[in-house]
Amino acid sequence: MERVLLLCICAASVLRAVCPLLANKxxxxxxxxxxxxxxxxxxxxxxxxxxxxxxxxxxxxxxxxxxxxxxxxxxxxxxxxxDMNSWMWSMSDSDFYQHDENFTNWKTEEPNNYAGIESCVEMYDNGRWNDKPCAEQKNSICFDVTGTNVTFVHISIKMNWTDSQRYCREVHTDLASVRNIAENQKVNELMSPGEKVWIGLFRNTxxxxxxxxxxxxxxxxxxxxxxxxxxxxxxxxxxxxxxxxxxxxxxxxxxxADPVHTKQVKLKVVGSSSVDLNNPDVLEDLLKEMKQKLKDQGVDEDIRLSWKKQEDGKIFHKDEEKSRNNNNNEL
CATH class of the missing domain: 3.10.100.10 (Mannose-Binding Protein A, subunit A)
Structure with a gap:
């Protein structure tokens, strides 16, 4: 890293390089x-x-x-x-959920991840939810979304949760999201007594x-x-x-131990220009040029470069004395 000099504009900063260590992983x-x-x-x-x-x-x-x-x-x-709290909806559009995304209607003492294998959600005929193994076969509720309009559709085909999701995405919009108690009631009204159906809630295990x-x-x-x-x-x-x-x-x-190894390098950037070196676009261009120079020197690891801010929040400062003496801006 010490071999690198970037000659282009006029100021100075500290560059941080992060690269992998391949030994002693x-x-x-x-x-x-x-x-x-x-x-x-x-x-x-x-x-x-x-x-x-x-x-x-x-x-x-x-x-x-x-x-x-x-x-x-x-x-x-x-x-x-x-993560037992990583529940999410099959349809992940945050704009669709607005302020109702935290609505739940779990049965008492659920979800409990019984036997460590429950990561998909069914709805009972009383509208309550329960976590179940995703491999179980059951009917499901799809929905169609057009703008702000939502229509729920009962699917009388017994499938596991993943196949139900695939079917709903191919034929409708997705497995049903239930955003509030009113929508929960609409889904529940489509069910037969004693029935349990898949809805679109699941978690990554x-x-x-x-x-x-x-x-x-x-x-x-x-x-x-x-x-x-x-x-x-x-x-x-x-x-x-x-x-x-x-x-x-x-x-x-x-x-x-391998992914992070950080090294700080102080750069001298010499030249004359009115370019604002604290402009985010300029900083990004400088990083790209620096990374290319490293590649040209044979450094082929997955190196990530970033700027270190100084105490006043800025990246670069002029050397005013040398600027007056040499009509140059120096790092």
Whole structure:
């Protein structure tokens, strides 16, 4: 990074570069913490709790973790967790929901994620909602949306939630969103006594703390299996396979160490120009030029560049003395 000089305009700032470290991808931490405490530790000291995206990562993890330093249970937190509050509608247009998006009509003590496998929502014949396994077969409610007008349609074809969603999107607008008690009543009026139907509410299960989108899973047999066990740990006695644990249990943990390595570089930008270097468009153009120069020098990692603001909130400052002496603006 020190090799880079950007010669174009007139001022100075500090550039921050973030790039991956390819070696030593994981860090085993021999401290007993809850999942949330471990997450905070990893984000402060490294990058985040470990994200595992394939069998190569599993092999690397097994090689790097020293089991002799682990506790009696030989498990360590990783970054996978099941957010029980991540409910969303199949139709995700925020303008459509306006101020009613928080409406719910759950049955008492629901949702409960029974057996750890309930992430789709059915409506009972009394209008109450319940979380159920998405693989169950049942009728569904689609809806048609035209501007502000909504029409609900009963579908008498037993399908799982995903197939119901696909059908509704192909034939109508989507699986039904229910924004308020009036719409809940309209859906309920379409149902037969004793019937249960899919509506469009669901949640994404088991996501990575750092936002990794990998769908790779390495669960032990019978896992995940717990109603309130919403955090994942790797069992190093079982080849690093995963188990769901209660997030409040204190155990060792594994951090990802590769995604973030930050370096600050002070740049000298010399020249004469009336261009405003604190203009966002100009700053963006400078970053693009800098990144291209790095590529030209053979730096091919996924580097992210950003400007560091100074105490007054500005990025660049003129060197007034040198400007007077040299008729130049200097970083």
């Amino acid at each position: 994981y860090r085993f931490v021999n401290e007993m913490k809850t999942w949330t405490e471990a997450q905070s530790f990893c984000r402060e000291k490294y990058s985040d709790l470990a994200a595992i995206q394939g069998m190569d990562d599993v092999t690397m993890l097994n090689e790097q973790v020293d089991q002799s330093k682990m506790g009696d249970n030989h498990v360590a937190w990783i970054g996978l967790y099941d 088991w996501t990575w703390s750092d936002g990794t989108s990998s769908a790779f899973r390495y669960w032990s047999s019978g896992e995940p299996n717990g109603n309130s066990d919403n955090c994942a740990a790797a069992d190093m006695k079982n080849h690093g396979k995963w188990e769901d644990w209660n997030c409040e249990v204190k155990t060792t943990f594994i951090c990802s």
